[in-house]
Amino acid sequence: MIDPRIIRERPDDIRHMLQCRAVDYDLDALVLCEQERRRHMADTDRLRQERNDCGRTISASKKSGEDAGLLIKHMKVVSARLQVQEIAQAANEEKYQKLIRSIPNMIHDTVPVGPDDTANAETGRWGPTDSKPGNHISVAGDLLDMERASKVAGSRFYYLKDGLVRLNYALLSYALDHLSKYGYVLVQPPYMINRQSMEGAIIAEDFEDVIYKIQDKDLYMIGTSEHAMAAMHSDEIIDGKTLPLRYAGVSPCFRKEAGAHGTDQKGIFRVHQFEKVEQFVYTKPEQSWAEHQRMLCISEQFYKSLEIPYRTVILSSGDMGKVASKTYDIEAWMAGQSAYREVVSCSNCTDYQARRLMIRYRDRTNDKPQYLHTLNSTLVATTRTMVAIMENHQRADGHIDIPKPLQSYMNLKVI
RNA sequence: GCGGGGAUCGCCUAGCCCGGUAGGGCGUGGGAUUGCUAAUCCCAUGUCAGCAAUGACUCGGGGGUUCAAAUCCCCCUCCCCGCGCCA
Numbered sequence: 001m002i003d004p005r006i007i008r009e010r011p012d013d014i015r016h017m018l019q020c021r022a023v024d025y026d027l028d029a030l031v032l033c034e035q036e037r038r039r040h041m042a043d044t045d046r047l048r049q050e051r052n053d054c055g056r057t058i059s060a061s062k063k064s065g066e067d068a069g070l071l072i073k074h075m076k077v078v079s080a081r082l083q084v085q086e087i088a089q090a091a092n093e094e095k096y097q098k099l100i101r102s103i104p105n106m107i108h109d110t111v112p113v114g115p116d117d118t119a120n121a122e123t124g125r126w127g128p129t130d131s132k133p134g135n136h137i138s139v140a141g142d143l144l145d146m147e148r149a150s151k152v153a154g155s156r157f158y159y160l161k162d163g164l165v166r167l168n169y170a171l172l173s174y175a176l177d178h179l180s181k182y183g184y185v186l187v188q189p190p191y192m193i194n195r196q197s198m199e200g201a202i203i204a205e206d207f208e209d210v211i212y213k214i215q216d217k218d219l220y221m222i223g224t225s226e227h228a229m230a231a232m233h234s235d236e237i238i239d240g241k242t243l244p245l246r247y248a249g250v251s252p253c254f255r256k257e258a259g260a261h262g263t264d265q266k267g268i269f270r271v272h273q274f275e276k277v278e279q280f281v282y283t284k285p286e287q288s289w290a291e292h293q294r295m296l297c298i299s300e301q302f303y304k305s306l307e308i309p310y311r312t313v314i315l316s317s318g319d320m321g322k323v324a325s326k327t328y329d330i331e332a333w334m335a336g337q338s339a340y341r342e343v344v345s346c347s348n349c350t351d352y353q354a355r356r357l358m359i360r361y362r363d364r365t366n367d368k369p370q371y372l373h374t375l376n377s378t379l380v381a382t383t384r385t386m387v388a389i390m391e392n393h394q395r396a397d398g399h400i401d402i403p404k405p406l407q408s409y410m411n412l413k414v415i
Numbered sequence: 416g417c418g419g420g421g422a423u424c425g426c427c428u429a430g431c432c433c434g435g436u437a438g439g440g441c442g443u444g445g446g447a448u449u450g451c452u453a454a455u456c457c458c459a460u461g462u463c464a465g466c467a468a469u470g471a472c473u474c475g476g477g478g479g480u481u482c483a484a485a486u487c488c489c490c491c492u493c494c495c496c497g498c499g500c501c502a
Contacts, residue, residue, distance in 0.1 A: 041464085045471050052436085052471090055483050059435040068482090075482040237425090237461095365425095365444040365460055 001355040002103055007034050017106050020113050020317035030099040037096050040089040047082040054078060102204060104322035105352040111326050112316045119316035120329070126300070127309025127333065135336035136390040137267045139400060140164065143415070144268065155265075156257060156272045158383075163415025167389065167402070168275060168382045170409035172250060175277035175380045178302055179248035184279065187247045189228030191254075192219040197231035200357035203322045209258040225249030226376040229280040233359050238372065240363035244283040244291060248379070251276065267387065269341065274383040281375045284361065285351065288373035292348040295377040296328050299344045302379055306403040308388045309333035311340055325350045332384070336391035343384045346377035 006014060011031060018025050054075045061068045112121045137144065145159040160168060176186055198211065198220045212221040222228050229249045238245070253276050264270035279298065283291045296312065303310050315327040324347035331340035351371040354360070360369035393401040399414045407413050 038464095041471090045464090048471060051483080055435065058482070062435075072482045077482095079482060239425090365442095367444090369462085 001101055001352060002106055003351070003355070004034065004100065006106070007031060007100075013106070014103065017104070020107055020111075021104055021320070021322075022115055022318050023104060023322075025103065030096075030103070033092065033096045033099055036092050040085075040092050044082070044085050044089050047078065047085055051075065051078050051082055101199075101356065104203070105325050105350065107317055107320070108326040108348070110314065111320065112314060113318075114316035115318040116316065117319045120313040120319060121316070123312045123314055123328070125309075125311040126304060127307070129309055129333050129338075130335060131338040132335040132391060132394055134391070134394050135267070136269075136334075136387040139336065139390040139394045139398075140267075141398065146267070153272075156270065158268050158271060163400070163410075163412065164386060166410045166412065167386055167406070167415065170402075170406045171380050171382045171385055172275055172277060173409045174405055175302065176248060176250060178305075179246075179277065179279065179298070179379060182246070182298055184246045184248035187225070187229060187232075187249045187280075189222070189225050189232070189249055189251055191228075191251055192221055193228050193231060194218045195220065197234065197357075198227055200234055201227040201230040201323075201353055206322070210255050212254050212256060221254035222251060223255050224253045224276060224376075225251040225278045226280055229278070230353050230374055230376075231357055233282065234357035236359060237369045238282065238359070238361040240284065240361045243361060243372065244281050244287060247280045249276075249278040249280055251278075253381070268383040269387050271383055274381055276381045277379045279346075279375075279377040279379055282354075282359070282361075283373050283375065285370070285373050288348055288350065288375060291373075292326070292328075292346065292375055295375060296330075296346045299330055299346060299377055299379055303330060303332065303343070303388075305405050306385070306389065308343075308385070308392055308403075310343070321345075321347065323347075323349050323352050325352070330378075332388040332392075334388060334391045336394070341384070341387075343381065343388060344378040346375075348373065348375045350374075 002014070007030060011027060014027055018027065054071060058068045058071045058075065061071060112119050114120075137146075143161050143164040145161065146157075149157040149159050180186065192214060195218055198207070202211075202223075207220075210223050214220065226249065228251070229247050232247075233245075252273060254273055255271075257270060257272060260270060268274075279295050281291055281295065300310070300312070310330050310332045313329050313331060315324075315329060320327045327345055327347040329342050330344035330346070332343040333339075334341050350373050353374045354371040359372055359374070361372045362369045389403065390400055393403065395401060395414075402410060402413055402415060
């Protein structure tokens with residue numbers, strides 16, 4: 001949620017943002033609704049004050065033994081008017097919340113403006129980019145069984161076997177150790193969370209396309225541990241001395257991929273379920289942009305250590321997610337496809353999630369609480385990184401070289 | 416799943432039976448004072464709007480009764496104790 005003051009003070013900035021994101025949104029409706037909201041609040045306040053004053057008078061006159069009949073009669077009238085007013089206000093409030101919560105986040109100045117990924121701005125490259133003969137499906141061979149998975153669960157599911165199972169778990173263990181080294185607290189979150197929590201982390205329209213719901217329960221499967229970790233401190237005021245809070249979330253991720261018909265159909269690059277280690281950080285506003293760089297750097301170190309060539313890009317205004325103010329992607333070189341493909345997404349969501357989830361901080365007892373900033377970045381989504389390892393580290397004999405840092409986690413050098 | 420007991424402003428707690436401005440302690444912040452520390456004393460300390468004076472909201476959540484609900488009634492969530500089941 002954006003700061004409502006922007007609606008009043010700088011509506012043109014919002015219009016500009018909406019245009020950059022190519023989002024269709026009726027801002028005038030919100031501006032009107034927000035004006036009504038303030039009027040409703042004032043009206044309700046006035047009536048409540050009258051009711052409270054009257055109640056106090058009744059109480060006092062009863063204590064002194066006087067007849068309060070007339071006062072009670074008057075209070076009945078006030079209460080009735082208040083009830084009507086409160087209903088009107090509630091209706092307005094619901095409309096307002098719906099409108100304001102569907103506005104995307106404001107965009108940072110350094111984000112390139114453009115309609116889609118063709119406008120993304122490359123910011124760096126690492127490693128060689130030679131082509132190799134096998135894509136990950138052919139390299140995996142018997143270690144990956146897509147056919148039986150589709151029989152049992154449907155498309156975009158998979159059975160991993162032997163070496164790939166070990167590789168999957170080795171990546172997770174190594175990733176957790178990597179983040180521990182940088183002072184992150186390891187977190188294994190709930191894999192299902194309630195609607196209110198989910199709505200704090202994502203925008204309503206994304207529910208339909210990515211989130212699985214548990215039937216007959218107010219529970220949703222997390223699409224990433226980010227969702228559970230953003231909501232972890234909801235409705236809290238955090239002691240500023242403890243910031244930044246750096247969490248390494250590890251969890252399975254479940255995604256409907258409803259909007260992705262036909263794309264990345266083959267293999268395990270785009271699937272309904274995978275494991276991920278995620279960086280999630282709460283910072284003070286003035287620290288968040290430095291933290292954003294730090295998180296990207298930590299993820300880059302990880303891919304360098306695995307000898308996976310990559311490039312970094314800033315997502316353009318049209319390609320970026322709605323809650324992010326700025327997003328870097330790391331795209332790994334997939335030697336079997338001779339293409340860079342996304343493996344990491346590193347976003348500063350500024351105060352957008354914090355406002356939705358009411359997460360604030362203050363440095364001293366009597367200070368006014370302030371919204372903090374939340375950031376998230378993939379460290380490793382195991383399926384995609386396994387694709388990168390298989391394609392880049394494939395050998396002529398059909399085996400796969402295991403990157404050095406993973407060897408001790410697997411007790412294997414080759415699979 | 417069944418029975419019983421709970422949820423109050425960071426923590427602890429009073430208030431609930433008997434409806435009428437949510438009180439105290441600890442902790443925390445600021446200040447005073449004394450060589451230092453400690454101790455002591457004063458002020459502040461739930462949230463929101465406001466420059467402020469003020470005002471509104473707030474007793475796990477949602478309904479209801481009432482002129483008026485922390486308090487009475489109903490539903491839900493979570494926690495504790497006992498029993499049952501269980502990786």
